[in-house]
Amino acid sequence: MSAPVMTVSGLKTSFRRKGIWLPVVRDVSFDIHAGETLALVGESGSGKSVTAMSIMRLYSPETCRIEGSVTLEGQELTTLPERKMRDVRGDRIAMIFQEPMTSLNPSLTIGDQISEVLVAHRGLSLKEAMKETRGLLEKVRIPSAAKRLEEYPHQMSGGMRQRIMIAMALACRPRLLIADEPTTALDVTIQAQILELIKLLQEEEGMAVLFITHDMGVVAEIADRTLVMYKGEAIERGETGQIFAQPQRGYTKALLSAVPKLGSMQGEAGPARFPLVDVETGVPVEMPDVKDTVSAGPVPLLQVRDLVTRFDIGSGFLGSTSGRVHAVESVSFDLKAGETLALVGESGCGKSTTGRTIIRLQDATSGSVKLDGQEILGLTGQDMRAMRRHIQMIFQDPFASLNPRIQVGDAVAEPLLAHHIASSKSDARERVADLMVKVGLQPDMASRFPHEFSGGQRQRLCIARALAMAPQIIVADEAVSALDVSIKAQVINLMLDLQESMGLSYLFISHDMAVVERMSHRVAVMYLGEIVEIGPRQAIFENPQHPYTKRLLAAVPIPDPARRGIRRGLSNEEIKSPVRSLSYVPPKRDHMEVSPGHFVQSWGDEWGNAAAAA
Structure with a gap:
């Protein structure tokens, strides 16, 4: 075998804090050959991005100390003068960042x-x-x-x-490409395009790729070899197929077990908890079956009919209206008590605007939203405040959702006091302690500030704050998309536990189809502000009808290394713009029922080619 393009040996990276050097990456070693992809895998804080930044020497030497050896085609980089290192960056080694x-x-x-x-x-x-x-x-x-x-x-x-x-x-035709989470922030169809592009260009250029990710589905799709990092150390390495088939360390087993696998729910009608594995021992944690909580009552808890939300676009000096964004267009669905309805689609499809309009964070242009038979779009003042006790929202970014200046206990207690649910501050503190326990946190954590919690713990706090009002419905807007895979599994399991114990209904907004498959009872697929397919979760995933639904499902990375050689074909399609002229009149859409409760929007020339390809 030819000499490797890069060899990293005994890499140790330390950061200076209060005059003390604290090691963050310890004794990491690997090599990469031309035309090979090595995946550096681990969750947030594992040290994988620090490893890449250390290779590129992008940290200030005043605050960061790099030890060990990094050689590029035999040339030592750790001792290279900064002027010469600048010539290496972007020329012989290139880097793609996450955002x-x-x-x-x-x-x-x-x-x-x-x-x-x-x-x-x-x-x-x-x-x-x-x-x-x-x-x-x-x-x-x-x-x-x-x-x-x-x-x-x-x-x-x-x-x-x-x-x-x-x-x-x-x-500059680099010898090594470092890709640091290049697809994490992208929709599933765009992610598939970028992965396919990297594989195609690697074949054409013969370059080595160091691919950094926490998504094991992506690893299976792109990596020849895998190195697993945990707490700054490389704990397991080997051929990707071997790592997936016979993981040795408990952490690797936990990482693989928490990966949502599309198709794993085949034949199952309702939701199921994610299987978890003990990080230290690798022993599976016994998970109980999910009980059926959906109400069989004649009237749905939430009824949405012909909901329309549009935004005017201003232009010119006087800001006259030149067009409109048709964010939500004639959306209708029901949500039963104890049910999870997932709204899925790519960025810009209108799913988040639908959730925000229902909860009245955004004004509707027209339509009807009824909660327990009461119209809520026209509510004002005290009636609106009373309605908000019944519908709460969990946002995507838990850190941005919490005030960094107040203790988390006060943040959870605030709605209790504002709505006079708690009779006094001491009563509020007792309720907060109960809520903390309910979401898997310790009551004494209430005195901490948001920055003292991990991402998963912060999302649990946001769930506790939503539960404080004892709502009937929770709108979860991409509530787990920013979390690491094992934390995501824990939070989903928590939400299922709470649904079981409290009879909650969820409007679960997500672009992660594999998570939706385990979490939901029914699924609504949105495209350009419209629902193109809606039905029971099993029908949508096992018998998709609309070309767009099929495209979404086909783009999901499957955590199976045997599929690594498969070429999906590279598409240049982007989701179309929802901006329309002022004179635009939306066409009347027809929906056909293909099976009980499974409705599909009729499609025309726009999807003709896609349907033929499918």
Whole structure:
């Protein structure tokens, strides 16, 4: 076998805090060969991103100390002068970061940003660099590449921005590409496109790839070998197929067990808890079956009919209306007591706006929303406050949802006091202690501040605050999408426990189809503000009818290394814009019932090719 492109040996990274050097990464060693993909796997805080940043020497030497050896094609990088290290970065080693919007300069055009790399590292003239940039955009399959050169980052979707980052990384034909969670923030269909693109370009360029992720489904899809990190140490390594088939360490087993697997619920009608494994021993934790909590009553708890939400777009000096965003268009569904209805779709499809409109955080343009038979869209003042006791919301980012300046106990107690549910502050404290226990936290944690909790614990606090009002319905807006895989499994299991014990109904908004499969009773698929398919969870996942539903399901990464050689085919499709002219009149949609409770929107020419391909 040829010599590796990169060899990392005994890497140790320490950060200085209050004059003391604290080790964060300890004795990490690996190598990567040309044309090979090594996945660095672990949850938040495991040290995988610090490892990548240490290889690139992107930390200040005043606050960070790097020990050990990092060689690139035989050249030691840890002792290289900073001036020469700058020549290595972006040229022989390139890096793609997790969030493309913060990685790109918003004040420069796409063409200027990529050509800057070519001028700096390859000495091309600006004209030559622009010509090369156009070729790079075509290589990463960006449509109308010549026109895109003059566009700014904000004019592109998340998937296209990530393609721009890949084009920039490939500008100098690097020997090693470091991809740090490049698909975590993307929708499932866009994620599939980016993974396929990286595999395709790797074959064309023969470069080595260090792929950093916590998503084991992505690992199975892209990695030749896998290195598992836990608390700053490399605890397990090997061929990806071997790691999946015969994991040795308890943490690796726990990581794999918590991965939601699409299709694992085949034949099951209702939700099921995620299987968990003890991190230290690797022994499965016994999980009880989920009891049926759905009410068989004649009247649904929540009735949504022909809900429409639109936003005016202003332009010109006087801000006259030039168009409208049709965010939610004629959406109708029911939610029974004790039921979970999942709203799924890509970013921009209108699912979050639907949830916010129902809870009256956003005004509806028209339509009807009834809670226990009472119309709530027209409520004001005291009636509105009373309604909010029955419907609560859990947001995606728990840290942004909590006030960093007040103790979490006060944050949970606040609605109890505001709505006079607690008779006194001491009564509120007792109720808070009960709620903390209910969501799996210790009562004495109430005196801490949000920054003293992990992401999973903060989301549990947000759930406790929502439960404080004893609501009938909880709108969970991407409530687990930002969490690590094992924490996500724990929070989902907690939500199922609470539904069982309190009879809660959930409107579960998500783009993670594998999580939705385990969590929901029914599923509604949204596209451009409309529900294109709705029905029992089993019918949607085992017998999808609409081409868009099929496309969503086909894009989900399957945690099976045997599928790594499969090529999905690269699509350049993006979700279309919901912006319409003022004169636009939405067409009347027809829905057909293909099985009991399973309705599908009729589709025309727009989905004709997709239906034929499916």
